[in-house]
Amino acid sequence: MLARMTDFPRVAVLGADGRMGATVCRAVDNAPDLQLVARLDKDDDVASLAGRADVAVDFTVPSVTEANVHALLDAGVHAVVGTTGWDDAALARVEERLARTEGLGVLVAPNFALSAVLAMQFAATAARYFESAEVVELHHPNKVDAPSGTALATARGIAAARRDAGLGEMPDATETQLDGARGAVVDGVHVHAVRLRGLVAHEEVVLGNPGEQLTIRTDSFDRESFMPGVLLAVREVGRRPGLTVGLEHLLDLR
Numbered sequence: 001m002l003a004r005m006t007d008f009p010r011v012a013v014l015g016a017d018g019r020m021g022a023t024v025c026r027a028v029d030n031a032p033d034l035q036l037v038a039r040l041d042k043d044d045d046v047a048s049l050a051g052r053a054d055v056a057v058d059f060t061v062p063s064v065t066e067a068n069v070h071a072l073l074d075a076g077v078h079a080v081v082g083t084t085g086w087d088d089a090a091l092a093r094v095e096e097r098l099a100r101t102e103g104l105g106v107l108v109a110p111n112f113a114l115s116a117v118l119a120m121q122f123a124a125t126a127a128r129y130f131e132s133a134e135v136v137e138l139h140h141p142n143k144v145d146a147p148s149g150t151a152l153a154t155a156r157g158i159a160a161a162r163r164d165a166g167l168g169e170m171p172d173a174t175e176t177q178l179d180g181a182r183g184a185v186v187d188g189v190h191v192h193a194v195r196l197r198g199l200v201a202h203e204e205v206v207l208g209n210p211g212e213q214l215t216i217r218t219d220s221f222d223r224e225s226f227m228p229g230v231l232l233a234v235r236e237v238g239r240r241p242g243l244t245v246g247l248e249h250l251l252d253l254r
């Protein structure tokens with residue numbers, strides 16, 4: 001039942017009728033070295049992929065993505081996951097499941113766009129040199145989660161870099177505020193979410209010192225921006241048994 005990646009991996013897409021799923025189906029269909037063998041959406045049975053697919057791409061909804069991954073592993077299928085909603089506990093459960101399954105790989109990435117992956121890296125690199133850092137993410141109004149998975153990962157990366165550098169809390173004299181005016185606080189980093197018709201996926205990280213500011217911005221104007229990263233992950237996941245979190249590990253960035 002274990003999926004052995006063939007020269008022309010057989011690819012299934014979960015959430016195939018969604019904005020990302022439909023774009024991934026087109027990209028896989030157009031890739032000469034990949035075969036699109038299944039388009040699954042709500043109410044379709046993941047177990048039916050056993051023996052039919054080598055790798056599945058999940059762009060569904062946060063409430064079902066972890067269950068999908070466990071069902072894919074039960075079916076012997078590698079998984080590439082772009083859906084948001086993953087926390088440390090969910091990742092640990094998948095890692096534990098993978099430890100009992102030789103040879104299968106799962107790659108979860110909050111963002112598959114190169115500009116976003118680099119922005120997260122640049123923000124983490126810069127964080128130790130600035131007193132203040134905040135994250136503003138801006139998305140289309142059909143997005144169901146806030147803040148974005150990318151903003152969460154960005155904030156956690158900034159917080160970890162500040163911790164490693166021995167930096168304390170950021171300056172903030174706010175005593176009174178309307179609920180939410182200072183955004184969500186992720187590991188001590190304020191994160192603000194904008195939902196605006198016309199947008200796709202955007203993020204700005206602002207870092208401040210006395211008399212200066214660094215702005216790091218990434219813009220996905222089109223969902224095509226995610227496709228090179230998704231296809232790279234589809235091609236590589238079978239060669240990376242176990243759990244990989246973040247596309248940066250496939251880009252030689254760490």
Ligand SMILES: NC(=O)C1=CN([C@@H]2O[C@H](COP(=O)(O)OP(=O)(O)OC[C@H]3O[C@@H](n4cnc5c(N)ncnc54)[C@H](OP(=O)(O)O)[C@@H]3O)[C@@H](O)[C@H]2O)C=CC1
Pocket residue numbers: 014015016017018019020021040041042043044059060061062064081082083084085109110111112113149226
């Ligand atoms: N990592 C990355 O680079 C990116 C990640 N994302 C993330 O991907 C996810 C999907 O985004 P997007 O495509 O815009 O969302 P959409 O709502 O357009 O698509 C989600 C699709 O999943 C379907 N679905 C719901 N439940 C299930 C299920 N149990 N099994 C299979 N399919 C199901 C939905 O069906 P129905 O509509 O009938 O409920 C819908 O067709 C989000 O979490 C988003 O944040 C988005 C862009 C890039």
Ligand SMILES: O=C(O)C1=N[C@H](C(=O)O)C[C@H](O)C1
Pocket residue numbers: 084110111139143144147148149150151200201202
């Ligand atoms: O829902 C989206 O559109 C996106 N979701 C991901 C996230 O929450 O970070 C990635 C990208 O921002 C687009």
